[in-house]
Amino acid sequence: MKEYKTLQVSPEKEGETITECSTFGWQLEDTREVYNETQEILGVDEKVTAYGSFMRGFTGNDGKVESRVRTRTNITHYLSMRFSRDTSMKRYSRLVQLENEFYNPPAEPEYLPLKELKLLRQPVHLKKPIGGTVMNVIVLIAAIVAVAYLLINESTRTVGWAIAVDVIALVVAAIWTITIACSWKRYVRIHPNEDTINAEIEKENEAAAKENEIIELENKQIEKQNEMIKHEFETRESLLKEVCEILAENGIEI
Secondary structure, three states: OEEEEEEEEOHHHHHHHHHHHHHOOOEEEEEEEEEEEEEEEEEEEEEEEEOOHHHHHHHOOOEEEEEEEEEEEEEEEEEEEEEEEEOOOOOHHHHHHHHHHHHOOOOOOOOOOOOOOOOOOOOOOOOOOHHHHHHHHHHHHHHHHHHHHHHHOHHHOOOHHHHHHHHHHHHHHHHHHHHHHHHHHHHHHHHHHHHHHHHHHHHHHHHHHHHHHHHHHHHHHHHHHHHHHHHHOOOHHHHHHHHHHHHHHOOOOO
């Protein structure tokens, strides 16, 4: 017993259609070319030419009307291709199933997202900013000396680059002083409670580590589920490979 189907394709896709259909066991029975031309009226354009007084008196009309019909040629050109396939071939139902999957591929699988691990906090170990303080004092003294020299020495008071250098030195020294002051303030505020703070951080990290162990186990389960989803998503290459095996069992070569 045979089944039949008819496809309408453009002439340039004739060879491609025959190859694609033969992939799933279809054989070409006949081809009929259809070619039609129809004229479609798009509208009418009118042009009015007004007459002068002599022509109006001679013809009795005010002017001449010229009409032009706008048309469009519609061409219908395709091939009607009739195919047949033996429904008694081996594993016919599986072949039909694979054909349907080929022309209606499943959507790209949606994989499950992995959960994010908890971030661990670093313990606090503050040191006295002694080195920075010493360097700051040296820079500050140097800046003050430079400004004093500028004010005392009359020959450098009007030198632009010398003034600019002193101003920059004062600004840098001021910024550095503020930074060192903030470091000392933070040290004085946190250092007495450093052990307590680190104990709290360690406790939080232990709790986070336990949560991360659970999250890692859950992520492994999610990865397994994603592998199953990936396995179920049959690629087109493996699909066509099975189709070739079915056709080979039926003695059909493509």
